[in-house]
Amino acid sequence: MTDLKALCAVIEIAARQAGEFIMNESATFDVRNTEIKGLNNFVSYVDKGSEIMLIDKLGSLIPEAGFIAEEGTSVKKGDKYNWIIDPLDGTTNFLHGVHPFAVSIGLMEGDEVMAGVVHEPGWNETFTAWKGGGAWLNRKKIEVSPVPKLSGALTATGFPYNLFDRLDPYMELLKHLVRNTQGIRRMGSAAIDLAYVACGRYDLFYEYDLKIWDIAAGMLIVREAGGRFSDFSGKMTGLDGSETLASNALIYDEILEIIRSYMGNKIS
Numbered sequence: 462m463t464d465l466k467a468l469c470a471v472i473e474i475a476a477r478q479a480g481e482f483i484m485n486e487s488a489t490f491d492v493r494n495t496e497i498k499g500l501n502n503f504v505s506y507v508d509k510g511s512e513i514m515l516i517d518k519l520g521s522l523i524p525e526a527g528f529i530a531e532e533g534t535s536v537k538k539g540d541k542y543n544w545i546i547d548p549l550d551g552t553t554n555f556l557h558g559v560h561p562f563a564v565s566i567g568l569m570e571g572d573e574v575m576a577g578v579v580h581e582p583g584w585n586e587t588f589t590a591w592k593g594g595g596a597w598l599n600r601k602k603i604e605v606s607p608v609p610k611l612s613g614a615l616t617a618t619g620f621p622y623n624l625f626d627r628l629d630p631y632m633e634l635l636k637h638l639v640r641n642t643q644g645i646r647r648m649g650s651a652a653i654d655l656a657y658v659a660c661g662r663y664d665l666f667y668e669y670d671l672k673i674w675d676i677a678a679g680m681l682i683v684r685e686a687g688g689r690f691s692d693f694s695g696k697m698t699g700l701d702g703s704e705t706l707a708s709n710a711l712i713y714d715e716i717l718e719i720i721r722s723y724m725g726n727k728i729s
Contacts, residue, residue: 480582551650567677577678614664655679671702
């Protein structure tokens, strides 16, 4: 593996270039140029164009690496390395002219994320992390919040858009957190939610039915910022986004116990 810090610098350039393309297209984007992938699941030529740009740029960095990308513009799989790409996280926000939306890029070696970048072009913020190198926002070091109790936490979440089999317990959990935290925020981009946990703007984030490209970069950024990241049972490895919990280390045990009590029984 090449120097991870240097690699992240190049990944950041690629993310910013894709972000510039997204912002340029947003000025004239016509929502009628949208395809429907499934219930409340949309894609535009902007998502695909951003992904193609990223695959072209990243493909030259590690020639043997494959790609796991949301829009499937490359089907190449790597034996050891794979780029995990969400070219436009927050597509629904983008379609409605709402911020935030982001470019999210992670590099996995086996099943471990080694480098991650989340770029929010509208606010010109780039969150970066590499294994063992800490977490950074626009090249300034960041850490998770020091909030010690759930009662003092600002919480972020997202709502399922097409898988509603766990919605009832999820809403009961939401009601509990409304009553027992300082507030709930719903941004519409999981990559940004995780980045905000990493820099201490949020104290925790939870959601179910995400995908690996939603969480890969953010997972590393949270952990390198001193946070905790797991599924709803506390499992910390082999995560695919189906259950996501991220928080600072101080409130993790408290929020995990609560989430287990509401969301512990999966519906098959």
